[in-house]
Amino acid sequence: xxxxxxxxxxxxxxxxxxxxxxxxxxxxxxxxxxxxxxxxxxxxxxxxxxxxxxxxxxxxxxxxxxxxxxxxxxxxxxxxxxxxxxxxxxxxxxxxxxxxxxxxxxxxxxxxxxxxxxxxxxxxxxxxxxxxxxxxxxxxxxxxxxxxxxxxxxxxxxxxxxxxxxxxxxxxxxxxxxxxxxxxxxxxxxxxxxxxxxxxxxxxxxxxxxxxxxxxxxxxxxxxxxxxxxxxxxxxxxxxxxxxxxxxxxx
Amino acid sequence: xxxxxxxxxxxxxxxxxxxxxxxxxxxxxxxxxxxxxxxxxxxxxxxxxxxxxxxxxxxxxxxxxxxxxxxxxxxxxxxxxxxxxxxxxxxxxxxxxxxxxxxxxxxxxxxxxxxxxxxxxxxxxxxxxxxxxxxxxxxxxxxxxxxxxxxxxxxxxxxxxxxxxxxxxxxxxxxxxxxxxxxxxxxxxxxxxxxxxxxxxxxxxxxxxxxxxxxxxxxxxxxxxxxxxxxxxxxxxxxxxxxxxxxxxxxxxxxxxxxxxxxxxxxxxxxxxxxxxxxxxxxxxxxxxxxxxxxxxxxxxxxxxxxxxxxxxxxxxxxxxxxxxxxxxxxxxxxxxxxxxxxxxxxxxxxxxxxxxxxxxxxxxxxxxxxxxxxxxxxxxxxxxxxxxxxxxxxxxxxxxxxxxxxxxxxxxxxxxxxxxxxxxxxxxxxxxxxxxxxx
Numbered sequence: 131x132x133x134x135x136x137x138x139x140x141x142x143x144x145x146x147x148x149x150x151x152x153x154x155x156x157x158x159x160x161x162x163x164x165x166x167x168x169x170x171x172x173x174x175x176x177x178x179x180x181x182x183x184x185x186x187x188x189x190x191x192x193x194x195x196x197x198x199x200x201x202x203x204x205x206x207x208x209x210x211x212x213x214x215x216x217x218x219x220x221x222x223x224x225x226x227x228x229x230x231x232x233x234x235x236x237x238x239x240x241x242x243x244x245x246x247x248x249x250x251x252x253x254x255x256x257x258x259x260x261x262x263x264x265x266x267x268x269x270x271x272x273x274x275x276x277x278x279x280x281x282x283x284x285x286x287x288x289x290x291x292x293x294x295x296x297x298x299x300x301x302x303x304x305x306x307x308x309x310x311x312x313x314x315x316x317x318x319x320x321x322x323x324x325x326x327x328x329x330x331x332x333x334x335x336x337x338x339x340x341x342x343x344x345x346x347x348x349x350x351x352x353x354x355x356x357x358x359x360x361x362x363x364x365x366x367x368x369x370x371x372x373x374x375x376x377x378x379x380x381x
Numbered sequence: 382x383x384x385x386x387x388x389x390x391x392x393x394x395x396x397x398x399x400x401x402x403x404x405x406x407x408x409x410x411x412x413x414x415x416x417x418x419x420x421x422x423x424x425x426x427x428x429x430x431x432x433x434x435x436x437x438x439x440x441x442x443x444x445x446x447x448x449x450x451x452x453x454x455x456x457x458x459x460x461x462x463x464x465x466x467x468x469x470x471x472x473x474x475x476x477x478x479x480x481x482x483x484x485x486x487x488x489x490x491x492x493x494x495x496x497x498x499x500x501x502x503x504x505x506x507x508x509x510x511x512x513x514x515x516x517x518x519x520x521x522x523x524x525x526x527x528x529x530x531x532x533x534x535x536x537x538x539x540x541x542x543x544x545x546x547x548x549x550x551x552x553x554x555x556x557x558x559x560x561x562x563x564x565x566x567x568x569x570x571x572x573x574x575x576x577x578x579x580x581x582x583x584x585x586x587x588x589x590x591x592x593x594x595x596x597x598x599x600x601x602x603x604x605x606x607x608x609x610x611x612x613x614x615x616x617x618x619x620x621x622x623x624x625x626x627x628x629x630x631x632x633x634x635x636x637x638x639x640x641x642x643x644x645x646x647x648x649x650x651x652x653x654x655x656x657x658x659x660x661x662x663x664x665x666x667x668x669x670x671x672x673x674x675x676x677x678x679x680x681x682x683x684x685x686x687x688x689x690x691x692x693x694x695x696x697x698x699x700x701x702x703x704x705x706x707x708x709x710x711x712x713x714x715x716x717x718x719x720x721x722x723x724x725x726x727x728x729x730x731x732x733x734x735x736x737x738x739x740x741x742x743x744x745x746x747x748x749x750x751x752x753x754x755x756x757x758x759x760x761x762x763x764x765x766x767x768x769x770x771x772x773x774x775x776x777x778x779x780x781x782x783x784x785x786x787x788x789x790x791x792x793x794x795x796x797x798x799x800x801x802x803x804x805x806x807x808x809x810x811x812x813x814x815x816x817x818x819x820x821x
Contacts, residue, residue: 179772181768201771201776203774206771206773211772211773214769217769218763218765220766220769220770221791222786223784223786228770228773231779232773232774232775233774235776236774
């Protein structure tokens with residue numbers, strides 16, 4: 131589904147990603163862990179198409195298409211979703227209007243008719259329930275005045291509505307208390323299927339108790355330096371990153 | 382400029398001759414004084430501080446026809462789209478300044494919704510009591526010019542405790558095939574104690590021959606009365622408008638004015654509120670979205686003369702291409718006007734390096750126990766927000782439009798007439814070049 135090869139990316143001459151290789155297949159959950167400044171958020175931004183980054187080398191294929199040539203909206207229309215680490219507040223656009231526009235723009239790009247208001251509302255209610263959100267959410271301005279937890283829940287709510295093929299969750303767990311974490315994880319697990327994939331970017335192993343990864347990668351200094359199964363996450367939680375640094379240095 | 386001034390002055394004689402005996406009335410005395418005042422002041426130039434950022438010169442050069450002929454070959458189907466036609470409403474419609482009875486729906490049942498010309502003939506009490514009493518001519522050349530020729534426009538009088546049962550649309554169509562025309566509508570709107578009304582005003586050219594409109598609207602909002610007034614400005618790029626609206630508010634009254642400026646070449650909105658008695662509530666909202674070769678100037682005044690009044694002013698503007706905008710918002714709190722609450726905010730987004738906006742808040746506060754604030758911002762669209770929207774599959778153009786709508790939305794104010802709200806949203810979408818339905 132997602133195939134990243136030798137990806138190098140810079141921002142303002144500064145090299146952040148220095149040769150990432152990553153393959154994600156349908157039905158899989160990948161976790162990407164790593165210390166601050168290792169390039170985790172850059173990787174998610176580059177996949178989603180943020181234009182501040184300059185890709186100097188390498189490729190990103192998604193469902194057989196080279197997405198580096200595509201705009202952020204075209205990537206989203208293909209089925210890539212990024213849950214933002216810091217969702218943007220947009221006063222004046224209600225959650226429901228935003229989602230309606232988003233869903234119908236994606237449908238338009240795929241040559242489908244707009245979704246009827248009734249179907250839309252029904253689907254919104256369903257997904258709100260999963261995320262234990264009140265329906266008054268729909269009429270609030272997007273992320274404006276939302277608590278940290280509400281913002282993250284709203285991201286997962288959008289994911290559930292848009293039903294992407296690939297969801298990248300950028301530190302969706304940061305700032306969440308244990309109840310909110312459980313709810314958000316439940317939302318992600320309900321979304322999972324044989325046909326879609328999830329990439330979880332996180333500092334902490336905690337989230338991975340709930341969203342169990344098939345593969346765990348360690349990103350350090352712009353490269354994936356180690357991959358393993360879910361036990362790797364536990365080991366990182368236990369021992370920190372220094373032992374990997376030493377391991378990498380010794381090679 | 383001088384030529385047009387001369388022409389106006391000499392055509393005044395023709396105008397007078399056609400008044401047939403009316404020339405001895407007190408109204409006509411006021412007209413003559415007004416003409417004199419205009420003669421002295423002349424058209425405002427950029428040397429005048431109040432007109433520093435709006436240059437009328439380019440539009441005063443045309444050889445305007447001053448008394449255009451009535452056009453009677455316009456049918457409702459030709460102009461239907463300029464009306465809110467999905468709802469029932471009263472309509473006072475003019476073509477080239479002349480009342481069009483077949484496009485209008487007036488009434489005298491319960492209240493008077495008719496023409497200024499009719500009021501001149503039939504309602505001397507209203508004319509004596511209000512005409513030329515609310516709008517001030519001191520230093521106001523354009524008001525004087527209009528007053529000198531004041532003869533036609535809309536007249537609305539809602540008696541005590543009457544509520545007008547449906548919105549009133551006042552529409553001035555202009556159409557001419559040969560020469561540029563100048564029209565000077567004069568409106569008089571009186572809401573007596575406890576009365577209530579909703580009014581929509583529009584000036585619309587039907588072809589691309591330039592039109593200059595110099596309108597004066599005098600409004601009296603009586604004690605405990607409530608008026609919602611919407612100015613929908615989406616005229617052709619060949620037409621210009623100088624709008625002079627003066628409102629007197631009396632005790633416990635509410636006046637909400639929303640100005641939507643999307644069209645026209647040069648639009649100057651003078652909106653003057655006199656808060657004459659205690660406990661008045663005033664809302665001024667404005668949304669301006671303009672582009673190439675367009676200029677919109679909002680000149681507002683909240684004149685707090687007495688204690689315990691409240692004024693809220695919110696103007697938002699989006700300027701593309703080489704568009705120019707002006708916001709000059711004046712709040713005066715007189716010495717006795719203690720416990721005044723006066724708020725003003727003006728925010729602009731410039732979409733192009735060539736677009737400019739001149740923003741000038743003016744607060745003159747002579748009372749010491751008041752709450753007044755003003756704020757002013759000029760910026761660009763938030764690129765982060767744009768990326769956020771695009772990452773949800775919304776194409777860049779639509780994402781920009783949605784952000785602009787969001788930026789402007791709180792200044793739309795409470796448009797209680799649903800059909801009007803839809804129309805305004807549709808006009809905004811059109812202006813922003815997208816096919817989006819902004820509300821769910």
